[in-house]
Amino acid sequence: MGILFCSPQVEFEIIREEWMKSISDLGQRGVFVGGPVVSDFEERFAEYTGVPASVGVGNGTDALFIALKALGIGPGDEVITVANTFIATVEAIHHTGALPVLVDCNADDFLIDIKQVMASVTSRTKAIIAVHLYGQMVDLKELIPWASERGIFILEDSAQAAGARLKGKAAGSWGTLGCFSFYPDKNLGALGDGGMINVTSESLLPVLHKLRNHGGVVRYQHEIPGFNSRLDPIQAIALKLKLKYLDEWSEHRRLTARMYENYLGEFDSVILPSHRGDESHVFHLYVVRVDRKSRDELRKQLQKKGILTAVQYPVPVHLTPAFKYLGYEKGSFPNTESFSEEIISLPMNIQMNEASVKTISNEIIKSL
Template identity: 40%
Template sequence: MPELIPVFDLKSEINIIYDEVLESIQEVLKSGQFIMGEQVAAFEKEVADYLGVRHAIGVNSGTDALIIGLRSVGIGKGDEVITTPFTFFATVEAIHQIGAVPKFVDIENCTFNIDSRKIEEAITSKTKAILPVHLFGHAAEMRTIMDLAKAYDLKVVEDTAQAFGGEYHGQKLGTIGDVGCFSFFPTKNLGAYGDGGLIVTNDDNVAEIARKLRVHGGKNKYNNEMFGYNSRLDEIQAAILRIKLRYVQSWNEKRRKVAKIYSERLKEISNLVLPMEKGGIKHVYHQYTVRIVNGNRDNIYEQLLARHVQTMIYYPLPVHHLPVYRAQNIDLNLPVAESISKQVLSLPIWPHIEDKQVEYVCNTLQSLLS
């Protein structure tokens, strides 16, 4: 039996780029410039070029990217924002933080993303935006979402925290709507070694507002035009992200190869539903998330851990069932999200996971589910 196989492991990545990272940190230290300096400016230019957008604005977290992104397109108090109930809480928390109101739409059971066919019936006179999440690295159905946004004059803010480098019909995720929001939490496909986030847009006005909001609401430090935030991507994280940006394409391809092995090895298990990749979509497998459909998910999780395989449950509760909503006594009928949350299990995946580790995970899961 091997040592514990974690659900994610940074050690091999760090070994590969250790010297480059160390040199870049030393350069920042020697410069004496730690906030909004040359590294941030260079990273913003490089990541904008990679994504194919006019503007990239570094901020201090993915959560702040969502908050500032929503405000930058004019979303505010009382506005309804249509989004998914099956996501990390930060997606919905950002909506609340600006005084807007989340309007939940159920999800697809095949991709775990918002069901675009159900969005239109949720639109009211108060609806001002749609906030799709490209969950686990698979794109939401952006063509339908953008058509609805155009028809009803809505803004689209993409939560791309888990899908850096993913594509929808040849276009990078995060660049399709009015604003794209990214997280650089260390476990992400492009992750910093600390917190960090990014806002991208092709709209000059939106970019200008976002840049003001990240530094207390003004172009000039002593000429504040609005109430903003202290939300800056720091120089050391930007320097590290510049290095990792050069690797992210190949590392995403390695994730896809791991996913292909899982899908081939596990496809014959009858009570296991594997993640899918719709046509025209490039899934970047931030997570490889299966569904265990026999009602035995929690037991399988424990049995795998006992056999030295760590898995994760993303997410054990849909957002509308979290305590913060339970206290508000909100009664919502979102059956797919509620069912999926009892079935999902994310298997170990990272670019440098070893073949023997993947084989062991597959063999162990097969033996438990056969």
């Protein structure tokens, strides 16, 4: 057997017995949509992340979209985010009718360039989505007051950063709204799709509850045009069980990152990820950079040895056919474009140990 890239199956084995019992109890009660199981997890997640409330939705993309809709964002508005992100961030903006405005990432840490954000604001800018990419938090301490003075909302795309904390404050608790994905391979992953919106102002709760449930909170009373995007209780059970392990799993990921640094830190052909060395990175992904000419061949050689890797992401959002209409050309975001040709995501999961990191590192050194 090779080295797993991610390990949702390992996590499932940890919660299997409790989950199966809870599912049996759920089946006997017959509450298969919403109900106390979902409410309980929402309350626990809000407490864990230090916000007044959390609202479960169907997936991480819906979390971003519904969050934007709750803020009244639509046609004629602009929302700024980073080109170096998964396409869902930009899709959510697009489907509100607002215009996605992209900026480049930093040259060292893959994260959104705050100076470029500030330079891109116009009179139509209504929100900024900061993406905590690969598990590392964007430092928002300067941007939040700057944006607030201008009436601009800050949303956090925390899809990859559940459990991260910067200066003791959790990802998803800094901005107006924080959005999470519980896709199975995430650090806090469901057994299917799931998402969450963290609320830092309870005044937004009523509209979020309505938007996720056909525009109302009482059956057959539809106050606004809404959507059907609810966190499934079967997923809420799994997430509640996993939540108690999240800090332990995050620390294991940071330990694994230190192991990679120990074995690859002196090898000049690999550029390791830049980070603060604290809890603000939970290493959802461990992304290194190599010469673009050798990247694909290295991946092939590793795969032959049973070592699975990935590229997050091979085509920048602005160069996809889906968002060609935005008008950005090749060369618009040099850091994002360069990284897309150089990056490799190495195995990172809770089953990693020093032997597996050593094996991976040795194979990389031999191949390069």
